[in-house]
Amino acid sequence: MKDLVSFELKKILKRKSILVLLIVAIIATIFNFVIFHFGYTSMYIFLPKQNIAGPINGFSAIKYSKEINKKFTGELTDESVSKMKITIENEKNRLNMLSEDQRYLVLNAYRNQKAIINKLENDGTIGMVKNKFDFATKPLLVGYSTGWEKFINSFSSIGTLSLCFIIIVIFGNVFNQDYETKVDSIIYSSKFGKSKLVSAKLISSSILISFIYTGLYIFNLILYCGIFGFDGALCNIQSSLFFIESSFNLNFLQLSIIMFAIGLVSSLCLTIITLAVSATSKNSVQISIISFILIFFPVFFDFSGTLDKLQKTMEIMPIYGLHVSKLFIKKQVYFGHTIQPLLTILILIIFMVTSIYIIKFKSKKYLVLH
Numbered sequence: 001m002k003d004l005v006s007f008e009l010k011k012i013l014k015r016k017s018i019l020v021l022l023i024v025a026i027i028a029t030i031f032n033f034v035i036f037h038f039g040y041t042s043m044y045i046f047l048p049k050q051n052i053a054g055p056i057n058g059f060s061a062i063k064y065s066k067e068i069n070k071k072f073t074g075e076l077t078d079e080s081v082s083k084m085k086i087t088i089e090n091e092k093n094r095l096n097m098l099s100e101d102q103r104y105l106v107l108n109a110y111r112n113q114k115a116i117i118n119k120l121e122n123d124g125t126i127g128m129v130k131n132k133f134d135f136a137t138k139p140l141l142v143g144y145s146t147g148w149e150k151f152i153n154s155f156s157s158i159g160t161l162s163l164c165f166i167i168i169v170i171f172g173n174v175f176n177q178d179y180e181t182k183v184d185s186i187i188y189s190s191k192f193g194k195s196k197l198v199s200a201k202l203i204s205s206s207i208l209i210s211f212i213y214t215g216l217y218i219f220n221l222i223l224y225c226g227i228f229g230f231d232g233a234l235c236n237i238q239s240s241l242f243f244i245e246s247s248f249n250l251n252f253l254q255l256s257i258i259m260f261a262i263g264l265v266s267s268l269c270l271t272i273i274t275l276a277v278s279a280t281s282k283n284s285v286q287i288s289i290i291s292f293i294l295i296f297f298p299v300f301f302d303f304s305g306t307l308d309k310l311q312k313t314m315e316i317m318p319i320y321g322l323h324v325s326k327l328f329i330k331k332q333v334y335f336g337h338t339i340q341p342l343l344t345i346l347i348l349i350i351f352m353v354t355s356i357y358i359i360k361f362k363s364k365k366y367l368v369l370h
Contacts, residue, residue, distance in 0.1 A: 001196055004197060005200045008174075008197075008205075009208060012174065012208060013208075017170065021165065024162075029154075029158060029159070029219065029220060037224070038227060039057055043055070043061040043108070043109055044105035044108065044109075045109075052098070053103075064109065069143060069145075072142060073143035074141070074143070076129055076133070081116060081120055081129060084116065084117055087113075088107065088117070095107070112142075119132055133238065135247050142236065142238070143232050143235045144229070145240060147228035147231065148233060148252035148255075149240045151220055151223075151224035153325050154220060155216075156323045156324050156326065159216055159220060160319070160322040160323050163270075164296070164319070164322070166212060167267070167271050171274045171278065173278060173287070174201050174205055175275065176283075176284055176287055205272075210264060214260075214264070232252060233252055236250065237251065237252055237255055242325075242329070245329060255324075255328060265321065266321030269321075269350050270295055270322075272350075272354045273291070273294055273354055274291045276357060277290045277294065279358050295319055296319060298314040298317040
């Protein structure tokens with residue numbers, strides 16, 4: 001079996017499409033990073049000489065953001081929230097010579113602190129932190145964590161698209177190439193063709209997608225946290241405006257580990273689904289189209305408000321497992337369970353059932369000769 005797995009793995013790796021797809025995925029990641037994160041102007045500072053708000057980006061914006069957020073690093077308490085509010089009010093007063101729009105742009109540097117204050121405010125007064133974040137067993141830790149936030153959000157979006165296209169293109173021909181080379185009748189009617197060779201294809205494909213997923217994960221982690229900083233790994237995810245409404249008592253390091261685990265299982269599941277399509281069709285174009293539909297169809301439709309149960313079911317499909325950041329924005333209950341355990345269980349079931357189906361289909365296709 002070890003030799004068969006090695007043989008099948010080498011067959012897949014010989015294709016030039018793998019290298020091309022990986023290069024495209026890396027270029028897309030870098031492009032997304034440069035255009036929408038590093039080079040995007042999201043910070044403005046007050047320029048006293050010109051008496052206007054001036055944009056900054058790149059390393060200057062990162063340094064400024066760190067200075068702002070590190071002022072409030074520590075446990076989130078009623079006292080620290082009051083400090084946030086006083087600081088922002090003082091900054092507003094300092095910028096009273098600016099127009100309302102320009103003042104808003106400068107104060108956007110305090111967006112994470114403003115999000116915390118808005119969540120706690122009740123009829124114009126600050127509510128108690130322990131009541132608003134009652135899921136936490138101890139005070140939340142807040143601080144600068146932009147690198148982790150951007151890594152999680154970016155890998156859950158551009159990383160998801162890259163992985164899905166890699167899976168469709170690379171693994172859609174794993175079984176189909178046997179048809180194209182006219183060796184399918186010989187291979188699958190041999191003694192080991194019905195089980196061991198098919199199992200070798202499954203194992204080799206699983207190994208390869210695991211390495212690809214891990215490689216892209218590490219590349220994105222180094223890119224985003226390497227530039228924006230690894231600071232804030234132990235800060236609670238509520239430090240970020242993006243996760244302020246989340247009810248999960250997690251820090252960014254824990255969420256990153258969960259994202260890796262769920263994403264890896266989801267990638268394996270989508271790979272097996274694509275292999276199943278490859279095993280049941282001889283046409284490469286047809287395989288690509290069917291695989292694309294099976295993988296992406298849950299995101300094409302929205303039945304919220306009409307067929308809520310169907311919508312909830314679609315939201316725990318593997319494609320949503322790759323888009324992990326969305327799952328943790330709010331704690332959503334699906335049929336009495338939170339999404340993470342149910343998602344993992346469902347993905348594993350689909351993975352095993354589809355694997356068994358492929359093996360049985362291939363073993364029944366041809367009569368085994370002993």
